[in-house]
Amino acid sequence: MHEWALAEAVIRAAQQIAEKEKLKEVKEVTIKVGELQQVEQDILRFALSQLKPASFKNAKFRLTTAKTTLRCRVCGHTWLFRNQKLDEDTAEAIHFVPEVAHAYIKCPKCGSPDFEITKGRGVWLENIKGVR
Amino acid sequence: MVDPRASVINERLKGIGRIIAVSSGKGGVGKSLVATALALTLARRGCKVGLFDLDFTSPSTHLIMGVKDVQPKEEKGIVPPVVKGLAYMTLVYYSGDRTTPLRGADVSNALIELLSVTQWSELDFLVIDMPPSISDAVLDLIRLVKNIEFLIVTTPSLLAFETVKKQVSLLKDLKVPIIGVVENMKMNRAKNIERKTKKLGLKFLAEIPYDPKVEEAIGDEKKLLDTVLAQKIKEIATDNAI
Numbered sequence: 311m312h313e314w315a316l317a318e319a320v321i322r323a324a325q326q327i328a329e330k331e332k333l334k335e336v337k338e339v340t341i342k343v344g345e346l347q348q349v350e351q352d353i354l355r356f357a358l359s360q361l362k363p364a365s366f367k368n369a370k371f372r373l374t375t376a377k378t379t380l381r382c383r384v385c386g387h388t389w390l391f392r393n394q395k396l397d398e399d400t401a402e403a404i405h406f407v408p409e410v411a412h413a414y415i416k417c418p419k420c421g422s423p424d425f426e427i428t429k430g431r432g433v434w435l436e437n438i439k440g441v442r
Numbered sequence: 443m444v445d446p447r448a449s450v451i452n453e454r455l456k457g458i459g460r461i462i463a464v465s466s467g468k469g470g471v472g473k474s475l476v477a478t479a480l481a482l483t484l485a486r487r488g489c490k491v492g493l494f495d496l497d498f499t500s501p502s503t504h505l506i507m508g509v510k511d512v513q514p515k516e517e518k519g520i521v522p523p524v525v526k527g528l529a530y531m532t533l534v535y536y537s538g539d540r541t542t543p544l545r546g547a548d549v550s551n552a553l554i555e556l557l558s559v560t561q562w563s564e565l566d567f568l569v570i571d572m573p574p575s576i577s578d579a580v581l582d583l584i585r586l587v588k589n590i591e592f593l594i595v596t597t598p599s600l601l602a603f604e605t606v607k608k609q610v611s612l613l614k615d616l617k618v619p620i621i622g623v624v625e626n627m628k629m630n631r632a633k634n635i636e637r638k639t640k641k642l643g644l645k646f647l648a649e650i651p652y653d654p655k656v657e658e659a660i661g662d663e664k665k666l667l668d669t670v671l672a673q674k675i676k677e678i679a680t681d682n683a684i
Contacts, residue, residue, distance in 0.1 A: 312520065314519065315558065318450055318453075319446040319447045323445075323446035323449040342443070406520065406555075406559070407552050409542075410536045412543050413536075413540040414540070423543050427548075433446065434444065435443070435444040435445075
């Protein structure tokens with residue numbers, strides 16, 4: 311249910327943008343969800359629908375998945391998080407705080423834990439459409 | 443693209459009376475011990491207290507209190523477990539005792555993540571054990587958390603106090619309140635640090651003598667509360683300074 315906290319953050323940020331853009335009604339919110347955080351998209355979508363304020367009542371939430379790319383800072387090797395084999399406890403730890411991936415994952419080529427999460431970390435608000 | 447997490451942080455912290463960041467210019471001055479003793483002392487005074495270990499790459503408050511086999515609950519976010527009377531949050535719940543090599547941007551991301559999903563509910567005090575020096579975590583916390591106050595720990599070393607001066611200058615520029623300075627591990631009667639603290643226009647809160655019993659108390663919060671260090675912290679906490 312950690313997804314509820316993320317949904318609340320998305321709604322608040324979207325509300326702040328809608329106010330800034332002077333949108334009376336929000337029609338569509340696009341959210342990018344990085345694979346690394348392994349967010350349950352059904353739960354996130356449900357939480358968004360439950361938390362949305364009146365000005366979002368007809369809003370559609372479009373969720374898109376972003377592949378997570380990791381790049382080793384030592385040897386430059388790039389690899390995809392989805393190819394990583396992780397046990398359930400490790401996957402759950404990364405779900406709560408994606409940065410702890412550095413405690414569990416090492417470059418498959420040189421073994422360094424010093425890598426960069428270049429794409430697909432967590433939840434991002436990509437776009438908002440509405441009427442003024 | 444907008445990172446939505448920052449928008450919810452002050453909502454998460456709104457039920458907290460005071461947020462005290464225990465900080466230092468250098469590592470090894472006893473900041474984590476002071477933060478833990480302060481949190482435990484306030485809790486034993488009947489206050490509702492949280493302790494948040496933000497020293498992600500070198501966490502130690504769990505070792506100081508002997509915390510084992512606890513995990514936060516997941517309930518519309520993360521609910522910190524109550525440990526030794528404190529709502530206690532640490533990255534160790536997720537990283538275990540593994541080395542966690544985080545660069546500055548990773549520290550910022552982990553910090554923002556935990557601030558945005560941790561459900562502290564109602565607290566009188568949240569004590570934060572900060573990483574040393576002027577790092578990304580310090581700058582982010584000041585940027586993101588309204589009403590944060592700093593308590594600075596130093597040793598009698600002039601080298602340690604030089605870094606305190608830089609930190610104080612930054613906090614003053616950013617208009618962040620400073621509760622005062624604690625001089626830890628004192629081994630003589632010199633008043634250099636007290637004098638220099640007052641010269642900066644800050645309150646000198648206490649001098650804590652070097653106490654070998656502190657090392658023996660690691661892992662047992664009751665023993666820690668029996669040390670001279672804890673006694674001095676108790677005096678600060680009851681002296682209207684906090």
